[in-house]
Amino acid sequence: MNQPLDSIASVLEETGEYRVLRRIAPFAPSPVQPDEPTFFGLILDTETTGVDFGQDEVIELGIIKFEYGASGRIYRVLESFNQLHQPSRPIPPEIARLTGITDGAVAGQRIDDAAVGMLAADAAVVIAHNASFNRQMCERRWPVFAERNWACSLNQVPWREEGHEGLKLGYLLIDCGFFHHGHRAIDDCHALLQLLARPLKVSGRLALSCLLETARKPTVRLWAEGSPIETKDLLKAHSYRWSQRRRSWYIDLDEAQMEIERTFLSETIFRRPVAHLPADRFTARDRFSARTNPEL
The missing domain is CATH 3.30.420.10 (Ribonuclease H-like superfamily/Ribonuclease H)
Incomplete structure (x- = not known):
């Protein structure tokens, strides 16, 4: 100017x-x-x-x-x-x-x-x-x-x-x-x-x-596999997304949030301990890639 x-x-x-x-x-x-x-x-x-x-x-x-x-x-x-x-x-x-x-x-x-x-x-x-x-x-x-x-x-x-x-x-x-x-x-x-x-x-x-x-920072994708169908609204409200390919709800988290999220799933969704839910770990090398897109 x-x-x-x-x-x-x-x-x-x-x-x-x-x-x-x-x-x-x-x-x-x-x-x-x-x-x-x-x-x-x-x-x-x-x-x-x-x-x-x-x-x-x-x-x-x-x-x-x-x-x-x-x-x-x-x-x-x-x-x-x-x-x-x-x-x-x-x-x-x-x-x-x-x-x-x-x-x-x-x-x-x-x-x-x-x-x-x-x-x-x-x-x-x-x-x-x-x-x-x-x-x-x-x-x-x-x-x-x-x-x-x-x-x-x-x-x-x-x-x-x-x-x-x-x-x-x-x-x-x-x-x-x-x-x-x-x-x-x-x-x-x-x-x-x-x-x-x-x-x-x-x-x-x-x-x-x-x-x-x-x-x-690495991130983790936690899968709520086998979650009761009646809990879908709770999961959506908690920022979970649905993967049609895997037929499961999932959420992406910082590694430090994992234990908090597992507690939420155990107490609110499954109503039982769920220590062994599947989780995928990502870094900047694969994050956002088509290789890691759960919708594809």
């Missing part, structure tokens, strides 16, 4: 009667050299023809490769990648309206698979705002993503505890005083980069630091 307009915006904000949203600016590299171990990370976003992992296709892939420190500080952007892809079927009208990506825009376009593989080859982590969706859409076409650690900025940053009501990217930006043009892959990547580089409102911790800390 130029100086005169910036001054006007500041005057408006100082009255307490107005709030000014600023367009996110390009990421500014750190003015200091890293004094800690550093790693390469990717921020990734896709636009797709729909949400069916078996049939729908990626029509746009955006990636930002960046260098970050063990502290969660982001030092610099290394590369920005954004390409369109012509799907095997016409883009649904509702997708074209949402993203602005038309059949004409993608005609003859193809994402460079080799370039994607090179970008991801040395990435310590791949971050997406809804990693469950983006990982499953990507790893089917680009096997390198099945071999990477993934983190989800939607669900693995404590946004609500840090004073944010909405978890969508646009809502989080507005809370921080910014806006962007959403629903294009690379624009969403740049927006997420800015959010992860900022300190959180309540704790003051860097958002990326919180995300990486959570992503590193």
Whole structure:
């Protein structure tokens, strides 16, 4: 923003009667050299023809490769990648309206698979705002993503505890005083980069630091196999989900919550000790993958 307009915006904000949203600016590299171990990370976003992992296709892939420190500080952007892809079927009208990506825009376009593989080859982590969706859409076409650690900025940053009501990217930006043009892959990547580089409102911790800390912790999927059918509403109210494939209710937990959850199942659901219910352990390497999706 130029100086005169910036001054006007500041005057408006100082009255307490107005709030000014600023367009996110390009990421500014750190003015200091890293004094800690550093790693390469990717921020990734896709636009797709729909949400069916078996049939729908990626029509746009955006990636930002960046260098970050063990502290969660982001030092610099290394590369920005954004390409369109012509799907095997016409883009649904509702997708074209949402993203602005038309059949004409993608005609003859193809994402460079080799370039994607090179970008991801040395990435310590791949971050997406809804990693469950983006990982499953990507790893089917680009096997390198099945071999990477993934983190989800939607669900693995404590946004609500840090004073944010909405978890969508646009809502989080507005809370921080910014806006962007959403629903294009690379624009969403740049927006997420800015959010992860900022300190959180309540704790003051860097958002990326919180995300990486959570992503590193193993999680456990506990299965309430054989639960009485009349307890389904209790399980749903307790955040359990139904797996049609395994015909069982399940819940994903931090390892530290396991004993509390087993006590709940023993006392409220089964009405008897249930020390040996099946449980699956996940890390960032397999979490959010199609390999661990209980619905597939």
